[in-house]
Amino acid sequence: MATSNVLSQVAAVGGAVTPEQVRDIVAQACPAKDYKDKRVLLIVPDSTRTAPVGLLFKTILAQIGAATAACDVIIALGTHQPMSEEAICARLEITPEERREKYGRVQLFNHEWDNPAALKTVGGITSDEISALTGGLFAMDVEVKINRRVFDYDQLIIIGPVFPHEVVGCSGGNKYLFPGISGPEVLNFFHWLGAVVTNPMIIGNKWTPVRKVVDHAGSMVGVDKLCICMVVEGTQLVGLYVGTPEDAWNLASDQSRQLHIVYKDKPFHTILSCAPPMYDELWTGGKCMYKLEPVLADGGELIIYAPHIHEVSLTHGHLIEEIGYHCVDYFLTQWEKFKHYPWGTLAHSTHVRGIGKMENGVEHCRARVTLATSIPREVCERINLGYRDPASIDKENFANREDEGVLLVRKAGEMLYHLRDQPAWAGGNLPKH
Numbered sequence: 001m002a003t004s005n006v007l008s009q010v011a012a013v014g015g016a017v018t019p020e021q022v023r024d025i026v027a028q029a030c031p032a033k034d035y036k037d038k039r040v041l042l043i044v045p046d047s048t049r050t051a052p053v054g055l056l057f058k059t060i061l062a063q064i065g066a067a068t069a070a071c072d073v074i075i076a077l078g079t080h081q082p083m084s085e086e087a088i089c090a091r092l093e094i095t096p097e098e099r100r101e102k103y104g105r106v107q108l109f110n111h112e113w114d115n116p117a118a119l120k121t122v123g124g125i126t127s128d129e130i131s132a133l134t135g136g137l138f139a140m141d142v143e144v145k146i147n148r149r150v151f152d153y154d155q156l157i158i159i160g161p162v163f164p165h166e167v168v169g170c171s172g173g174n175k176y177l178f179p180g181i182s183g184p185e186v187l188n189f190f191h192w193l194g195a196v197v198t199n200p201m202i203i204g205n206k207w208t209p210v211r212k213v214v215d216h217a218g219s220m221v222g223v224d225k226l227c228i229c230m231v232v233e234g235t236q237l238v239g240l241y242v243g244t245p246e247d248a249w250n251l252a253s254d255q256s257r258q259l260h261i262v263y264k265d266k267p268f269h270t271i272l273s274c275a276p277p278m279y280d281e282l283w284t285g286g287k288c289m290y291k292l293e294p295v296l297a298d299g300g301e302l303i304i305y306a307p308h309i310h311e312v313s314l315t316h317g318h319l320i321e322e323i324g325y326h327c328v329d330y331f332l333t334q335w336e337k338f339k340h341y342p343w344g345t346l347a348h349s350t351h352v353r354g355i356g357k358m359e360n361g362v363e364h365c366r367a368r369v370t371l372a373t374s375i376p377r378e379v380c381e382r383i384n385l386g387y388r389d390p391a392s393i394d395k396e397n398f399a400n401r402e403d404e405g406v407l408l409v410r411k412a413g414e415m416l417y418h419l420r421d422q423p424a425w426a427g428g429n430l431p432k433h
Contacts, residue, residue, distance in 0.1 A: 006243035007226075011255055016236040019055060026059045029226065029242040030157075035064040040071045041153040043176050044160060046080050047091050048284045050414060051161035051230045052237050054093020060157065061103065072107040074149060076160070076180025078187065079344060080284065081314060082110040111147055111181045114315075119183045120148035122220045125213070133216060134193060134209040144217050145183025151223065158227040158245060162252040164260050164416035166290035166351050167194035169208035172229050172256075173249025174218030184342065186217055192343035195328050195350045200294045204261055204416045206253050218245055231255045261416045267297035269405040272398040273412040275306035282375070283313035286352040287413035289369060293354050295417040297405070301368040302354075304412075307390040309373040312383065319345045324384040327356025330363050353384070 007029040010021050042060065044053050057073070065071050073092070075083055083091065088108045089099050112118040124143050131139040150156055162172035167190065179187035194202050194210045202208050218225075229252035231239030239255045241248040273292050279285035288304045296302050312320050323341060328350040331338045338346060356365035370386030372393050380387035398408040409417070 006241055006247045006251060009239075009241045009243075009248075009251060011231070011239040012237075016238060017240050019059075022055060022059050022237070022240060023063075025240055025242060026056075026063050026228075029228075030060065030064050032064050032067045035067045035155070037067070037069045038154040039152065040064065040068050040155045040157060041150060042071065042073045043076050043156060043158045043181060044073060044091065045176065045180070046075050046077055046083055047087060048080065048278050049161050049163070049171075050235065050278070051232050052093075052235075053091055053159060055237070056159045056228060056230070057092045058094070060159075061106070070105075070107070070153070072109065072153075074109040074111060074147065074181060076176045077111040077113065078179040078182075079113055079315060081281075082112075109149060113179070113182065113184055113187065118147055118149075119145040120151065121145050121183075122222070125186070125216060129216070130213070133212040137196060137209060138189075138193060140189075142189045142213075143183070143185040144178075144220055145185060146177060146221055147181040150181070150221065153223065156221075156223050156225045158225065159230075160228075161230045161232050162249065162256040163414050164204040164256065164291065166199045166203045166287070167191050167347065168210045168214055169202050169205040170211075170249075170253040170256055172252055173227055173245040174214045176227075177221060177245075178214050178217045179344075182217070184344070186213070188343035190214060191347035195343075195347035196332070198328065198355060199290050199351050200355065200422070203290060203294070204257060204418060206250075206257070215246055231259065233259050260414065261418050263418055263420045264295050264402075264407075265420055266405075267295050267300065267419065268402070268407040269297045269300040270398070271296055271300070271302045271407045271409065272393070272395060273302055273304050273409050274395065275304060275309065275413060276411050277308055279306065279309070279413060281309055281311040281313050281317075282352070282371070282373070283316060283348065285309050285373075285413070286348060288409075289352050289354065291413060291416050292407075292409065293367075294422055295407070295419055296354070296367050298366055299368075300405075301370055301386070303370045303372050303388060303393070305372045305390060305393060305395065307372070307374055309371075309375065312375060312379070316342075316345050316348070320349065320383055321379075323349055324382070325349050325353040325369070326363060326384060327353055327358075327365050329356060329358045333358045 165171040227245040227248040229248040273288040275285040372388040372390040377387040
């Protein structure tokens with residue numbers, strides 16, 4: 001089987017990639033004879049990513065399922081909540097009856113990032129390597145762990161969409177390994193790396209320091225890997241790239257950057273950012289800030305409107321209650337106090353709160369971030385965010401007012417909003433660790 005370059009690809013122009021095209025591409029990239037008696041693990045995203053994962057799952061099983069000794073699925077949760085079997089079936093677009101009758105031999109696994117017994121060390125990235133990969137921003141040894149299940153298989157097939165991403169720049173590729181099914185050490189490191197560079201300087205850019213770390217970690221996983229990168233416009237599949245995680249991602253991210261960035265000529269003083277139901281806690285709903293921070297004016301207010309969100313985070317909420325939401329400078333200027341917290345949690349805090357600085361011990365954030373959710377006012381105040389009663393908000397009052405500096409985003413979290421003249425990341429004099 002070929003293990004380099006892009007084996008096949010299709011990008012639709014003015015329409016969708018058809019199921020027949022998907023079938024042909026999978027057949028070309030995955031000849032059944034190459035999978036005879038092999039054990040295959042499909043790595044797929046959880047429900048916080050919009051993509052026809054079920055179409056790819058069913059097509060792959062139809063193509064190679066009968067030939068394989070095993071063809072199982074693991075959910076690349078990162079630090080998200082585990083999914084029930086019912087939810088996984090929904091992600092794979094199969095009914096419980098289909099699960100029993102047609103896919104009964106397929107084992108379904110959740111990643112367990114916080115269970116040491118579920119992880120295996122594959123090596124470490126040295127301090128010198130980290131310094132080279134990050135352009136000198138950091139210099140430290142980082143242990144690299146991954147879900148040990150991958151070593152029970154002959155072939156990994158990564159299936160997932162590519163979107164602009166606040167930590168790595170553009171999601172997809174090796175990101176479904178790190179942090180998708182990785183241990184906490186490398187996960188926490190590169191999330192904090194992205195936070196130090198800052199979201200507006202990272203998001204939507206390809207060759208970020210974080211992407212270099214993620215790809216380096218991916219190269220340390222000694223199992224054959226095939227990657228199927230999807231590009232989605234709305235709910236339609238418009239691009240499909242199959243090859244190595246690096247090469248398939250490279251082409252898919254180019255198409256994503258063409259489709260998933262909305263350019264605006266000037267910033268907005270008020271943004272109503274509406275979270276879709278797939279973000280069921282602020283840990284994921286924070287994307288409604290990440291993707292819009294670049295077009296939020298200094299001193300402006302971004303409102304995350306999500307009456308369905310009741311929790312900051314079931315897993316990480318107690319830590320957020322301790323540290324609150326703050327700009328990166330707040331933590332860097334008090335590093336001895338905060339360095340022992342999980343760096344991924346610190347990174348999430350800064351991404352939601354946005355750009356700011358510390359002056360004479362006082363935090364000055366660039367903009368206001370307000371929650372119009374079912375999280376109570378007292379919790380919002382405790383974690384350093386604003387509060388609005390979601391029942392007091394009529395979304396239509398924010399519509400069609402862009403000339404006034406008011407922006408309504410009805411489904412936030414995947415499309416990136418950018419100012420036309422905003423520069424891409426190009427290094428800079430950031431603090432070294």
